[in-house]
Amino acid sequence: xxxxxxxxxxxxxxxxxxxxxxxxxxxxxxxxxxxxxxxxxxxxxxxxxxxxxxxxxxxxxxxxxxxxxxxxxxxxxxxxxxxxxxxxxxxxxxxxxxxxxxxxxxxxxx
Amino acid sequence: xxxxxxxxxxxxxxxxxxxxxxxxxxxxxxxxxxxxxxxxxxxxxxxxxxxxxxxxxxxxxxxxxxxxxxxxxxxxxxxxxxxxxxxxxxxxxxxxxxxxxxxxxxxxxxxxxxxxxxxxxxxxxxxxxxxxxxxxxxxxxxxxxxxxxxxxxxxxxxxxxxxxxxxxxxxxxxxxxxxxxxxxxxxxxxxxxxxxxxxxxxxxxxxxxxxxxxxxxxxxxxxxxxxxxxxxxxxxxxxxxxxxxxxxxxxxxxxxxxxxxxxxxxxxxxxxxxxxxxxxxxxxxxxxxxxxxxxxxxxxxxxxxxxxxxxxxxxxxxxxxxxxxxxxxxxxxxxxxxxxxxxxxxxxxxxxxxxxxxxxxxxxxxxxxxxxxxxxxxxxxxxxxxxxxxxxxxxxxxxxxxxxxxxxxxxxxxxxxxxxxxxxxxxxxxxxxxxxxxxxxxxxxxxxxxxxxxxxxxxxxxxxxxxxxxxxxxxxxxxxxxxxxxxxxxxxxxxxxxxxxxxxxxxxxxxxxxxxxxxxxxxxxxxxxxxxxxxxxxxxxxxxxxxxxxxxxxxxxxxxxxxxxxxxxxxxxxxxxxxxxxxxxxxxxxxxxxxxxxxxxxxxxxxxxxxxxxxxxxxxxxxxxxxxxxxxxxxxxxxxxx
Numbered sequence: 001x002x003x004x005x006x007x008x009x010x011x012x013x014x015x016x017x018x019x020x021x022x023x024x025x026x027x028x029x030x031x032x033x034x035x036x037x038x039x040x041x042x043x044x045x046x047x048x049x050x051x052x053x054x055x056x057x058x059x060x061x062x063x064x065x066x067x068x069x070x071x072x073x074x075x076x077x078x079x080x081x082x083x084x085x086x087x088x089x090x091x092x093x094x095x096x097x098x099x100x101x102x103x104x105x106x107x108x109x110x
Numbered sequence: 111x112x113x114x115x116x117x118x119x120x121x122x123x124x125x126x127x128x129x130x131x132x133x134x135x136x137x138x139x140x141x142x143x144x145x146x147x148x149x150x151x152x153x154x155x156x157x158x159x160x161x162x163x164x165x166x167x168x169x170x171x172x173x174x175x176x177x178x179x180x181x182x183x184x185x186x187x188x189x190x191x192x193x194x195x196x197x198x199x200x201x202x203x204x205x206x207x208x209x210x211x212x213x214x215x216x217x218x219x220x221x222x223x224x225x226x227x228x229x230x231x232x233x234x235x236x237x238x239x240x241x242x243x244x245x246x247x248x249x250x251x252x253x254x255x256x257x258x259x260x261x262x263x264x265x266x267x268x269x270x271x272x273x274x275x276x277x278x279x280x281x282x283x284x285x286x287x288x289x290x291x292x293x294x295x296x297x298x299x300x301x302x303x304x305x306x307x308x309x310x311x312x313x314x315x316x317x318x319x320x321x322x323x324x325x326x327x328x329x330x331x332x333x334x335x336x337x338x339x340x341x342x343x344x345x346x347x348x349x350x351x352x353x354x355x356x357x358x359x360x361x362x363x364x365x366x367x368x369x370x371x372x373x374x375x376x377x378x379x380x381x382x383x384x385x386x387x388x389x390x391x392x393x394x395x396x397x398x399x400x401x402x403x404x405x406x407x408x409x410x411x412x413x414x415x416x417x418x419x420x421x422x423x424x425x426x427x428x429x430x431x432x433x434x435x436x437x438x439x440x441x442x443x444x445x446x447x448x449x450x451x452x453x454x455x456x457x458x459x460x461x462x463x464x465x466x467x468x469x470x471x472x473x474x475x476x477x478x479x480x481x482x483x484x485x486x487x488x489x490x491x492x493x494x495x496x497x498x499x500x501x502x503x504x505x506x507x508x509x510x511x512x513x514x515x516x517x518x519x520x521x522x523x524x525x526x527x528x529x530x531x532x533x534x535x536x537x538x539x540x541x542x543x544x545x546x547x548x549x550x551x552x553x554x555x556x557x558x559x560x561x562x563x564x565x566x567x568x569x570x571x572x573x574x575x576x577x578x579x580x581x582x583x584x585x586x587x588x589x590x591x592x593x594x595x596x597x598x599x600x601x602x603x604x605x606x607x608x609x610x611x612x613x614x615x616x617x618x619x620x621x622x623x624x625x626x627x628x629x630x631x632x633x634x635x636x637x638x639x640x641x642x643x644x645x646x647x648x649x650x651x652x653x654x655x656x657x658x659x660x661x662x663x664x665x666x667x668x669x670x671x672x673x674x675x676x677x678x679x680x681x682x683x684x685x686x687x688x689x690x691x692x693x694x695x696x697x698x699x700x701x702x703x704x705x706x707x708x709x710x711x712x713x714x715x716x717x718x719x720x721x722x723x724x725x726x727x728x729x730x731x732x733x734x735x736x737x738x739x740x741x742x743x744x745x746x747x748x749x750x751x752x
Contacts, residue, residue: 019697021738022570022571022738051697052691052699054687054691054738054739055548055567055568055569055570055616055618055687055739056569056570056571058569058616058660059569059570059614059615059616062614062616062663063614066614083699087687090618090637090638090639090640090655091618091637091638091659091660092636092637092657092658092659092660092663093637093659093660093663095657095659096659096663096664
């Protein structure tokens, strides 16, 4: 999995590429944890190039979302591939983590 | 060279370099000192030759003065016989260099009666003797000493000659013509001579001694040896006859130079000893003689040669000393090194208890030995640690294996589970990706007609997931009771899981309550993959979603239930995402499409065979690619007992 962080005006844009599974999701969790500790609270996660997410990946997203909830921040997912979107929908995570069609929409929603 | 030891290389390289340097220095110093010595010899030789020439010249020119002065006297007036004799006697007596002196008159000049008149006084056995050279046998008119000055009309030194009938010795004569003017006409009157004994010259030249065999010699104008240590050469041989005899072109050339009155310094082979010499030659200014002095090379160079011998001996001794020192150094380096090499070989074979040879020096070898010892210790420590870690790992693995057994133990594993019930067939399989997995399934009767079944998937894998799975399964079993709706069970289990869940694990769960009397299934889906209904006709349809969230995420989430009805021959197929997300080496997923196709293909078979068929297909698809997620499947087929 490749992780790319870009600081925008209001939010932090994190782009993920590849596969987010039990092996790679700790990296996501750690990196986002670091960014949160630095004071970033609003995240837009660009998943355009994320091909796969496992339940461990879902858990990492969930952990991050819970952390942000305590700091009054939020995490928005944007531009999900069909497979990934399906995982979020089936698990019901789409009901607790906002999903947007595009990064622009997600940014506008903040 | 490559295969030779360090000591050999060291000795070879250092000694050859040192030898080369020594030879260069020695060669240069030899050539240079030789050059200086030759230069000095040349200088000294020239000085010696000049001094000798001067010494002879002084005598000869003083000899020349005597007849010249007398000529002046006789030019003025003819003395009487008595006066002349006294004069001559006086001359011979007072000039020790002069052997004899004569006044030889032209025919009929002195006395009209006598054709020849030449009074001559000479030394013999310490006395002065008189002789008249004007005898019929001597014929002084035809002697060189008379004829040549007369013809040339000037004073002349004759070639050395044996004065037979005169002085009767080898001599050279300085002849001066004198004149008288008769009737206004100047005419030659006679010749005044002064004889120089060559034995005197020989003495001077013989006194030249250079080293042991060096000598001097004189040659006359035509190359005749006038003096030479080799007595038989004197007056008998010329330098040219010697050159001829020896076939020596160089000697001939030197001879020519000498009689031309040149001087020089040349290499020369001694006529006496045949040794290589240098020769200096210089002309006498008064007479036409030329002096040569020989300097034997080997004798003059003896000091240098001796010095060089000593230097070479010192060099050889130094070489031997250096050899010994280098051997000592090389051995002191290589001895510990080879000991180290031996120890390393032992270590290489795995013997870490070998002792590294103790090296006390603090040089690189000492450092090497020290580092080596350190490496050995570290290796030993590392291996000890590794052994420990391996043991720990093995322990964990065996514990994991036990955990796996326990986990499998808490899952139903007897199939068919209800052989006494013809209403339905049920089959389930689970394959954890690791020793212990996070998937779960279960089924049990709530009452005679209602079978509760569930399939779940805990996020993640391994020990944490398996513990969470065990908790979930236990909670479901304890919470689910008679007449309870699925959403109630899920609500309660979700609350239990969410209240104290620091690691934020969650579980997707499909739970159904199957009425085996009428085939209805009340179900609630907590974020799990929607199961499939396989209709008896072969149609495959996904079970409608209930929009449920995975359990353990949100404590106050409210689940909804839905209902689906199975007719005779219909079946419900529940699975975890390990099925559809099984992957091949090209990172392609097994996918719902393949699963649906497979279910269609296998629809008529026994439930157990259907699951076996799907498992087989997944294995075929992913081939050698390692399984990344637990694979769990459950199938219930409704037979409707008529």
